Amino acid sequence: MAIRINGTETRAPADPRVSLLDLLRETLHLTGTKKGCNQGACGACTVLADGERILSCLALAVQFEGRSITTIEGLAGQDGMHPLQLAFIEHDGFQCGYCTPGQICSAVGMAAELARGAPSAVTTDLGAATVRFTGEEARERMSGNLCRCGAHNGIIAAITQTYAGAAL
């Protein structure tokens, strides 16, 4: 069985020790996904596995046979960048850019979670079918993505512009 990465079938590595992150970066040369800490602390390696955000440094590639992975390289559509990518540029949502692919993949996953009503620690209306976007929700839900350049305010502004009020 293969792993589907940004729509392309890829063979799982023969060595089970290869993390999903290393498969992306070292084998497939998809270097958009970054390795910050390699131990689950920074979020730079966040990718989407069947739409769910996960840390690719904490996953063995072989575990993802039969699943579909989307990385930052897979987010842009036919007609250009993903709206959130454009919003990051508009709001200076980065400085060095190292955390950015992880931030963007994470926020895309987050929007889907709000849309399907998954509550967070700050959600007050637990019964709602969808969770309303607020800055507080965004900050809580993006807590797994650190930015050492301190671009967090720009990041939240970009996410807010893209998802607040949008029909999620």
Add this chain to the structure above:
Amino acid sequence: MKPAPFDYVAPTTIDAACALLAEAGGGALVLAGGQTLMPLLALRMSQPFIVVDINRIDALKGVTRVEGGTRIGPVTRQNDIITDTILAEALPGLVTATQHVGHHQTRDRGTVGGSIAFGEPAAELPAAAVALGATIEARSIRGTRRIAADALYLGPYATALEPDELVTAIHFPDWPAGTITLFREVARRPGDFALVGLIGAFAVTGGRIARVGIAWFGMGPTPIRARQAEAALRGQPAAGLDARGVAALAVADTAPFDDHHATAEYRRTVGERIFSRALAEASVLF
């Protein structure tokens, strides 16, 4: 950084997993969500020669109602606990505790069983299992047994589970309707392990505290049950509780240490404060 070489197997049945663990004679490690194990492998702090991935065993997943309680499969993802409708009803305290485990990304992979079996002393779920009176079902080729969460933790990351045993379920007993669960955690940033945390369940019938379970996390080498405070509360009228007195008793059972995050003294002081405040707030609801 790469882990030391290991063989990888992903069985699809519990029996096959148990057979592999037995065969490995202590050289195997179980991979559930991997959110703790993966860094340990990458840093070569753990060097199993075989990794048994239990993610493909469907029988280990999901939440079901059973006689007198709720059964949670160990490979249930932490984020699935947060959105589970059975648990929202039966164990709201567990849901709240789970919302404080790591970050969204780690909860998409991280499992209930993995956290409980690993036994990080500052983690939320082991303490929740202790406070709420859970029992852990463990299976090996030698048979199945149940271990009270209370008796599971022997020291930091050390549990009563044998190397050939696989956690096959976590059973949470029902608490009476109207039980109030308190959850408090002090951490530097959301998602960090707690400096100090507590979870307490209080069932009040006829104005008296009929049943109570309280456990600390981040307050010693294991999750710690506040036995003296529980004993002092049990059977007492819920009105007019001496919140400060009970909090002092609760802290008396802890054994916090100094580390680079906080001193033991800080943990005790903050612990006492959050406990008494929480109890005072809860007594309005009793």
